[in-house]
Amino acid sequence: MTSISIRDYRAEDEEQWVRCRVLAFLDTPYFDNVLTSKEHYTNPTIELVAEEDGVIIGLLDLECEETPGTVCSARPGLGAMLWHLAVHPDHRREGIASRLLAAAVDKARQRGIVRLEAWTRDQATVQSWYERRGFKLVDSYLHVYLDGGRELNGALRSEIAGLRPVQAFAHYVGDDRAGMRTRFKRVHECSLYELGIRG
Numbered sequence: 001m002t003s004i005s006i007r008d009y010r011a012e013d014e015e016q017w018v019r020c021r022v023l024a025f026l027d028t029p030y031f032d033n034v035l036t037s038k039e040h041y042t043n044p045t046i047e048l049v050a051e052e053d054g055v056i057i058g059l060l061d062l063e064c065e066e067t068p069g070t071v072c073s074a075r076p077g078l079g080a081m082l083w084h085l086a087v088h089p090d091h092r093r094e095g096i097a098s099r100l101l102a103a104a105v106d107k108a109r110q111r112g113i114v115r116l117e118a119w120t121r122d123q124a125t126v127q128s129w130y131e132r133r134g135f136k137l138v139d140s141y142l143h144v145y146l147d148g149g150r151e152l153n154g155a156l157r158s159e160i161a162g163l164r165p166v167q168a169f170a171h172y173v174g175d176d177r178a179g180m181r182t183r184f185k186r187v188h189e190c191s192l193y194e195l196g197i198r199g
């Protein structure tokens, strides 16, 4: 019988943290957002992992504001940004992400954080995961990938002689979202969710 523990991240977890994150995102719209080392932050953090028999199977990183509006959007009170939340695909739907979130919320409240923010791409299962845990959708914009001459032509031009762009990634904050979806093959809606955690 094995048991899963939630504990603070330690420096020696880094390799397993990276592996777990890569595997977790492989079948999601973030499949090519691969990190090869653990992200570090300028503000104080809550960095947790889920461990089973010495193996990291879940992770969560929260960066906590010390001044409102410096990490999260400018709203009243201190916020914390959920930069990473991932569970190994063999351990989905075992309640691991819920346990990581609950532990992080407890710690964040003790630091005076009143709300969490999380950005996620258009994946119904993940959006409903957030919504069922009380997160509210507050904003969104588009992530647009431009791939090859046909998509780049008329959209992006190099200012450097001899340098020809072949791929690009862009944020779209305009009003013609349907037009973007028609013109480009890979377009994601990137949504901001917020959870109030005032105790």
Ligand SMILES: CC(C)(COP(=O)(O)OP(=O)(O)OC[C@H]1O[C@@H](n2cnc3c(N)ncnc32)[C@H](O)[C@@H]1OP(=O)(O)O)[C@@H](O)C(=O)NCCC(=O)NCCS
Binding pocket: 024, 025, 028, 085, 086, 087, 088, 091, 092, 093, 094, 095, 096, 097, 098, 099, 119, 120, 121, 125, 126, 128, 129, 132
């Ligand atoms: C999104 C993600 C973090 C959820 O992790 P998870 O550990 O599977 O989530 P949980 O187990 O806490 O909850 C999942 C669901 O399983 C249910 N569940 C929990 N234990 C269960 C069990 N033993 N049997 C069946 N279902 C169970 C929960 O009730 C929940 O259902 P609900 O959302 O309908 O209420 C995970 O799927 C993942 O890593 N996805 C890829 C990375 C990603 O998209 N990260 C977040 C956005 S950037």
